[in-house]
Amino acid sequence: MSGNTKLLAKVAAPLVLGSAALLGAMHHWEDQRLVVYADKLAGGLPTYCSGRTQPPRPVGERLTQAQCDTIDRQTATEYGRAVLVCIPADRFDQNSLDAFTLFAINVGKQGACGSRAAQLLRDGNREAACKALARGPDGRPVWSFAGGVFVQGLQNRRQYEANWCFKLAEAG
Numbered sequence: 001m002s003g004n005t006k007l008l009a010k011v012a013a014p015l016v017l018g019s020a021a022l023l024g025a026m027h028h029w030e031d032q033r034l035v036v037y038a039d040k041l042a043g044g045l046p047t048y049c050s051g052r053t054q055p056p057r058p059v060g061e062r063l064t065q066a067q068c069d070t071i072d073r074q075t076a077t078e079y080g081r082a083v084l085v086c087i088p089a090d091r092f093d094q095n096s097l098d099a100f101t102l103f104a105i106n107v108g109k110q111g112a113c114g115s116r117a118a119q120l121l122r123d124g125n126r127e128a129a130c131k132a133l134a135r136g137p138d139g140r141p142v143w144s145f146a147g148g149v150f151v152q153g154l155q156n157r158r159q160y161e162a163n164w165c166f167k168l169a170e171a172g
Contacts, residue, residue: 018076026050041146086113099165130165134158
């Protein structure tokens with residue numbers, strides 16, 4: 001086992017991959033779609049369920065609610081695991097894990113793991129990491145552009161993720 005895998009096995013037991021809160025946020029921000037569509041913000045990339053693009057499916061293909069629910073749970077778990085591989089599990093509580101997972105689902109695993117926010121969280125600076133999900137060091141929006149054009153809806157999502165990350169999970 002790698003170092004992070006061992007850490008995941010030891011520390012992450014109380015963390016839930018694909019939590020109900022995360023699935024609800026995915027449905028809110030991605031809008032669960034049962035028909036594959038060409039996502040204009042992603043250059044026409046065929047997209048389905050709550051933002052899934054892989055494996056590719058033909059535009060117009062119909063999925064059932066049960067299929068999308070399963071795909072969304074798999075997506076949340078897959079991206080949550082990816083985040084836990086690149087950021088030590090002991091840096092997270094449930095809210096920050098869910099926020100970083102939602103971020104990764106939108107910007108990609110490599111984008112999320114290579115982000116300034118991930119580096120700050122790896123370094124143990126949660127406050128700065130949460131802020132960095134939505135803003136650069138100069139205060140300007142980050143991860144809020146499609147095709148080089150600022151998209152307010154993406155910035156709204158980034159701010160939601162940052163606020164969620166800041167919220168300390170209640171003990172319990």
